[in-house]
Amino acid sequence: MVSRSGRSPSVTLADVASHAQVSLATASRVINGSTRQVQPDLRDRVLASSRLLGYVVDEQAQSMARGASQTVALVVGDIADPYFSAIAAGVSAAASRLRLTVIITTTGPGGLAEHEAVAALRPKRPLAILLAASRHLDSAGEELLLEELAGYEARGGRVSFIGADTGGSAARVVRVQNRAGARELARSLIHLGYTRFSILGGPSDLATARARVDGFAEGLASGGIAASSVEIVHGPLTRDGGHAAVLELQGLNHPGACVFAVTDVMAVGAMTALISQGRMPGRDIAVAGFDDIPLLQDVRPALTTVALPLFDIGVQALELALADPSPDSSSPEADDVRGVVRLRESTPPL
Template identity: 60%
Template sequence: MDDVTRASVTLADVAAHAGVSLATASRALNGSARTVKPDLHARVAASAQTLGYVVNAQAQAVAKGASQTVALVLGDIADPYFAGIAAGVIAAARRRHLTVTMATTGSDAADERATVAALRAQRPRAIVLAGSRQIDRGEENLLDRELADFQARGGRVSFVGEGARAGDPAARVVDVRNRRGGRDVAVALVDLGYRDFVVLAGSPLLLTPSERTAGFLEGAASVGRPVAPDAVLTGPFSRDGGHTMMADLLAGGRRPDCVFAVTDVMAVGAMAAIREYGLRPGADIAVAGFDDIPMLQDVHPELTTVRLPLAAIGERALEIALADDPSGLAEGIVGAVVLRESTPGI
């Protein structure tokens, strides 16, 4: 039977061929809480094979209450940070013979809510939210309503990021210690001799960059090198955001000892801006980032950063979502400071 003919075969055709009701054929092929007698099940399966009927995955999801998919909501798949987490989720899903549906929402809270609502209709086993959470709890509360309904129907939810569900002990969270990483890299940079810092802090509306910024400020202050408020610059949480903030800084005549960007892609943008002004990253202005994304192996000078096991974070995010008892997966993830050529020391 050719592909066109196969595509036209319906469940009603299978039921008629097997001599059973449409409901029986649906229960046999799509799954159901109500079982089908073995002889009828075999008859329906044989008819489906003879006619070339392809099972409707959406119908299976409705019958079983969940599909063989999991949903992953990201900030931006083009960002290597999110790509690394996605790789981990996909690897964990493959081990469970599940398929991953991915959606990107940037930092738009309304878009994230709409995306979650659309994904709920597909009845995934779990939804993993890897984008940075919003500082504004009002926005988060609206999302909570969508997720609560999904969970009430048997779905599972997990989050990536420190403080992603502060105050909710039942939430399933991969606790990435962003604040701790910010503190550690600040102390390490002061130990190298740097005294005059500028922080490219990203968006103040997002939790992840805010935690990393707060940690850096705490760390610098703890070793006697507080960062002035006007040295904390905000802007888009992206490569272009880092470039623009750095270019504006240099255009204003400011040349700090060291620039800390709250994500590596922002640091890469800052390094490009430094070169455009005829200066040398690492030699004239030291630069540090956060994440240790894979593309850093092609960046020169090699970038000092806080290394996070991104793929492992993605794997744990799915595991903690699907686990019957997630308590054993609740240990926080602490990044490791990696000192490289971009901060040679003074």
């Protein structure tokens, strides 16, 4: 049976790619058109598989692949979070240079799940979807997300991820070295003389938060800090989450104590809570964060953190999504983003 659009409902572009033993991106470039040439042997295989399977070209997919859409979509956890807003600023600046419009969708508390966000975006036919929200360590949710993205890519869309790797067919990832950055921060704090650590770990089911917690723990272990000297409290990745989490800690009065929050936003909330209890960050207890969000310019004492080029990450994510792959790869690659430890007033040497 053939649908009104002329397409056999049982044959997708993904089927053609699988039969031809090429990537979905390669099959899309052959079927839907691209400015980048595909190797003749790969092109012949895709066309032969298309004819054999009875695949019918989707006109909407062709227009999307050729750039008819003038929008790109950015999926973030919470646009009010300075981490995401800084990335969004980079995406918007890069899009503006290309005369593209940016649609922003959130997946934070009260928002859509990522797969639901992608499903809602697909009818809008964005040229690319950029996913900046942290991956959930939930295999069922991840499978649903990858299914939605596969359908979107099959119609000519482009995808890029920020932060963690993914098993998706696009494999366009701006990889942020969260684990390595947290590990280096821990070693730097030990070098300053700190011996007792508490971690505000954020949600336990978020990949970014987990990577930062694990990296920090690895750094402490390499410096001889026993696990029994480390206290971990989980909570929302928000200012209020950090405020509430620090109040649960038991070891704040221990000499050489330092609180590490997996995001600067949580660290700022923790600092406010400590001050309300009569403890001055940087004098009575050390505090460190991660990200180096712009807001820190107005925070006192100046917060020790792992600095990430958030604006540049946003630019890179859009450029990566829209780039054609290199000749020897089905998808373009981005350089890993490494954080830089910034030691400031909130963690003075002991």
